[in-house]
Amino acid sequence: MRHHTIIYMHPTYDSFNGRLLEAYRKELEQNGFIVTVRAVYDLSMKLTLTDEEYQQSLRGRYPEDVQAEHTFLAHAEAVTLIFPVWWGTFPAAGKGYLDRVLSYGFAYELEGESPIGHLNHLRAHAIYTTGSPKEEANDMQAALESVLNDSIFSFCGMNPGGNLHFGNVVQAGQAEHEQMIREVEAFARAQADT
Incomplete structure (x- = not known):
């Protein structure tokens, strides 16, 4: 079976991010994935x-709550x-x-620097939303995607597989939101083809 872990970073499910999460999760499952959602705000971990x-991680020692999260990434x-x-x-x-x-020794090591x-x-x-329209968020989007793709994903050896940005989510109407939901569903279907 194919495993996909979603790390959900919004404090509530009663939001447009929550709708995106649900549509994405459901579409992944319909395309053969076993999906695990790790909702950061719901976890009991600090x-x-x-x-x-950090010093313990340099010795390969991790708290139990971190080890549990490692397992979700290791099996995905x-x-x-x-x-x-x-x-x-x-x-x-x-x-x-x-x-x-993304602990030292688990997600990455350093050889020199x-x-x-x-x-x-x-x-x-990454699937992320902004209140500002996409065209107004271009500079921010480029900077954020550099952090995501280079400083997080590639740094830890992950293969950046593409990101999805939805802008103007606060002011968008129902038709625009429905189009965004269709886009996230298509993004999920594309995961099944890779």
Whole structure:
């Protein structure tokens, strides 16, 4: 079976991000994936990396909550981050999750100053929303996608498989939202072909 892990970084399901999550998850399942959703705000884990925990990770020791999250990534062939853009990036809880879970020794190592990614088996995607229209968010989008594709996905050895940005989600009407849902469903179907 094919496994796909979704890391959901919005604090509520009662949002347009929640609708995107549900449509994407359902379409992945209909196309043969076993889908695991890790909703960051629902997890009982703390979302800040301490110096002590970082030092332990350098020795290959991880807290149980982090090890559990490692398992979801280790068994997946793809991972998708779903989030709203707040202050130019994903919410702070999502950053804290990634700080802890993309741990040294699990997700990457360094040879001198060069990263050696360990998550080569993963295809990585992001689906994200902004309140501003896409055409007004071009510079932000380019910067964010560089962070996602280069500084997170590729750094950890993941294969960036494409991202999806939906703009103007706050002001969009029902017809526009439905078109966005169709786009996320098509994006999910494309995962089955890779």
